[in-house]
Amino acid sequence: MRRQAGRFVLLTGAIALLVLLLGFFQTVSSALTSGITGGLLNNQADLLVYSDKARLNPAASVLAPDAASRVSDVDGVERAAGVGRGQFADQSADGDVTVIGLDDLAFGGPAKVATGRRATKPGEALASSPDLSSSDVSYAVGDTLTLEGVDLVVVGTSDGAAFDVGPTMYVSFEDLQTMKSNDAGVQVPALFSWVAVELADGVDSDTVVAQIDDLGVPASSDTTTAAPASASLASTGFEAVDRSAAADALPGVDQITQSFNILYLLLFIVVTIVTGVFFLILTVQKRDSLVLMRALGASRADVIKPILIEVVLVVLVGSVLGTAVAAGLLEIAKDSFGTLDPITAALSVVLILLLGIVSSFASVRRVLQVDPVEAARRRGAS
Amino acid sequence: MSALDLKDVRKVYGDGDQKVVALDNVSLSVADNEMLFIMGPSGSGKTTLLTVAGGLLQATSGSVVVGGTDISGFDGRELAAFRRDRIGFVFQAVNLVPFLTARENLLLVRQFGGGKIDTDARDRADSLLTDLGLADRAGNLPSQLSGGQQQRVAIGRALMNEPPLVLVDEPTSSLDSELGQQVMELLTKEIKSRGLAAVVVTHDDRILDFADRIVQIVDGKLTSDSSDNSSASPSGR
């Protein structure tokens, strides 16, 4: 009996670890990806318009100040607003902050606000909620910070609103410009990184995208007061994409999501097969006593039932344990890793359960094929 | 000097209410070149006697002297070496190693304790197998041998290290009458021709003719040092 208990504990522990491995990996990888793409995926904008030379890279995209008004003239565009981005150090917190400057503080930021409200004037900021890797620097409503000489007070937070795997502040475009100029030591031209677009109701986004892309180079590009160097920059066309396409096109995102998908698949295959192997070993190991049971007149059901019960019990207890430990660990490290997705956890458990049952039966099948009389004889001779 | 000397040997299993006295002040002496049979009902302590004599278990009290060596105070390591060098076991259930050939099963006992398989060992294994009529079966796995052949391999393994004392547990229990006789003849021949001592535990009446001497054991006590089949003769038959 004690041997059985020991075996049960070992096996349950193993299953728990495997489930833990799956849950942990899934959560962490999705958190890591969302730390890069969250700011775009959860944006208010339906479309994002970049410079057509930027290859959909926000860091490489530069748009002239009149870009927003040109885009807003397109049919089907409800509103359009210029957005700039930069990255600065928060000296007091000793960490980096990505700053998104909104020309229209009411539009171009995250779709949802978790606590507090949006920034409504310069000096205010809407901060991304703590996310992956931001555990060393996180901001809450009421916090104040100074970025390149600009004092900000956090008036709200938003979940999944981060760029560049770090804390992100949504501020006025004015403030961003001040930061950039202070950082550079000279007045820098006011250029947008992208234009956020809201579509009118019932408009087909593909049509609008095509129209924006077709806007091309403006006829007269020197109507702005920007520095001379930016004159040539303004003479670029546009490239519009929807949010998810914009997120997918971020540099490195493709690589990272593909890498994680491949790893998750591999992990899943390994975990399920290793689970199967566990049960195979267990059932093979019990084969002799099962054959004996058959010899003593046990029916097929009598043989199968205890095995079935063991598999289900081990997988369920192991899964609950593994999920609990994973959830516990992630709860502790919530700020950096996010929380467990219940659907993924449940799916993993069901698949492990299925494979456990299949592999157990694969080995029991041979027991069932043994003729009970033959079984009795074999036992006697051993 | 006798091959085996047991003096006032007690073996007690468990303690308190659970206490079972398996051997109760047993004194017994087996001479060199003597084949002693121990008979008794199941649970009488005959198997315990064999395990104590063979150094598988330590006696609770009393002294066990094998070939002049008192093993009573030996630790596990010393006992393992003692069993390897001084005792040949023939088990009731044969207990051949299933994944080793007949020859390798013989050589097995040479490998424990850091031993090496040299030419000498190989020659000995081959000559034993020839003596046992298994020369052409040397490369077969136990599963490819008949019950009698397996028992003969087991006898060969017991003799491999030239032990002065061979302990045999129910050698015929799983063999039919005729095969049992054959195996016993072979065992007796091999043991007598080498001048070894043997203790055979059995409850098979049909093989008692092979005994030089028979003792009965009941409830852990030797009740009789009964029939002296042929006290001084070198061979029973």
Added chain:
Amino acid sequence: MSIALKELWRQPQRFLPVWVALTLLVVLLVILAGFLDGLSRSQTGPYRAYDGDVFVLSDDANLQVQRSRVSADALTDQGLDDVADVGFLDAAFTVAAVEGTATGNTSSDNSDDGTNLQDVALYGYSMSSSVLPHAPDAGEVVVDKQLTRQIDVEVGDRLVLGPSAEPMTVAAIVDDLSAGAPTLWVNGDEWRRLVGTINPALLPPSGQHLALIAQPGADIKASTVVEQVDQIDGLEAADVADMIGALSVVQQQNATFTAIIGVTFVVSLLVVALFFALITLEQTRLYAVFKALGATTRELLTGISVQAVVLTLIALAVGMAISAVLVAALPPTLPVRVLPTRLLEVAVGLLVTSVIGGLLTARRLLRIDPASSIG
């Protein structure tokens, strides 16, 4: 010992399940390690280009090159006798294409068919290193191998850079120095000229660079130079490892992958321990006979360890072969880098893990009573 091996050889079916499990775990470990190193390397090329040197940044930059501004002469007249040479590093992101192949719009076609604009990181530098040649002349650019994997480009080809399609001639191709994107390397003046056409806001004021690179003199440790530079007001120095460690994405990835690899090792330990525990249970009778015949517990344990080691070695060989095939089958743009040292770590780690797993049967083996071989 040979008894243990014979068992393995003659009853392979008994060991098949654990071998399959171990092989799969090897594949998992190798691929995980490959991604760990690949992802990390694909973002840290410019640092690795100056391996052994010291990066000098402004002390408010948190070791992030993009945000640092350092005066070009910040290290001169500082009496740094241990510094042999000083160079600089400037960086900006832009796009590039082979001349004549740049298409106007990339949204419809994001593939690597050799005709499109590529995201690139443009670096200005002055000091050669073991990887980088001397800074090229005006109009010339050094490109890294990663770009050649994405578009068809050779030495002598002309690339166009940035939104205004500045033409540049490829002067040399160097080892993969990816920084999240392929890297292009030009001299300092060219960098300023090009970035002026890309995004003038990124330009540091005249006479400043993003970072300086100090090369320690012969027999001088990088840490010595770091300490000295840290004394200078307004500067912060770090060696390559610390620069890489300061990248939060790399840090997170490393932590994540290391944790997953660690759990995988624990699972391997359990697999081996569970398997040998079961095998010991199953073979109790046989082990009792071995003991009766004179084998010590230590000898039996050695046998199990040998079996664990051999099983693991075979699993390692086959698992690594499978991994090699898998890695080769992955898209070349995926950042997988299987390093020999990492393979060695996986191999040694798994061998130790299996031996420990096997040795966990010690208590069970010790309890086996040789007397149970009789009766």
